[in-house]
Amino acid sequence: MMMTTDVTPRWALPQLFSGQAQKELFHNEALARIDMLLHGEVESADQNEPPADPAPGKCWIVAAGAMGAWAGQEDAVACWTEGGWRFVAPRTGLSLWVTDRAxxxxxxxxxxxDAGLGEDGLYFGGLRIVGSQGAPITAPAGGATVDGEARSSIAAILAVLRHHGLIAS
Incomplete structure (x- = not known):
């Protein structure tokens, strides 16, 4: 697969051309793969078929039930390049930013x-357990019936804990 530009689309790694080295095709393929994975970002991990008109350098984690040009590539990182789709099988420890999941x-x-930390909170086992900070709870003050005030405060504490995902709703 030949490239027509002198740099890779994501990280501008230099390409070699014929006459510069005997192994230019292999070297360029290695650069394209490095470009896919180095500080990697993918558009989604939930698509099982390729998008209709991807831009060079855009990548996806191939979801289960892969179809079309992605058939048989489940869990692989698929990246669109000027030479077509390139796939890299993941290795343990590979970490990628997934744009649509933030x-x-x-x-x-x-x-x-899913990693434990996202833009919208802290996750464990795929469940959000801490989210954005809720409004403060006003401290109990005054009142003739202490029991009613205590119940109101406890209800407010429970509402905030639920809002943050620390306890189930």
């Missing part, structure tokens, strides 16, 4: 897992 995912050796 979260990192990492490969554990058998599957892709």
């Amino acid at each position: 979260n990192n995912m990492h490969y554990t050796g058998g599957s892709w897992q």
Whole structure:
């Protein structure tokens, strides 16, 4: 697969051309793969077929049930290049930013897992356990019936804990 530009689309790594080295095709393929994965970003991990008109340098984690040009490439990183689709099988420890999830995912050796920290909170086992900070709870003050005030404060504490995902709703 020949490239027509002198740099890779994502990180502008230099390409070699005929006459510069005997192994230019292999070298360029290596550069394209490095470009796919070095500080990698993918558009999504939830698509099982390629987009209709991808831009060079855009990548995806291929979801289960892959179809079309992605058939048989489940869990691979698929990147569109000027030479067509390139696929890299993930290795344990690979971590990529997933744009549509606003979260990192990492490969554990058998599957892709959401990382613990996303833009919208802290996750454990794929569940958000801490989210954005809620409004403050006003401290109990005054009142003739202490029990009613205490119940109101406890209800407010529970509402905030639920809002943050620390306890179930």
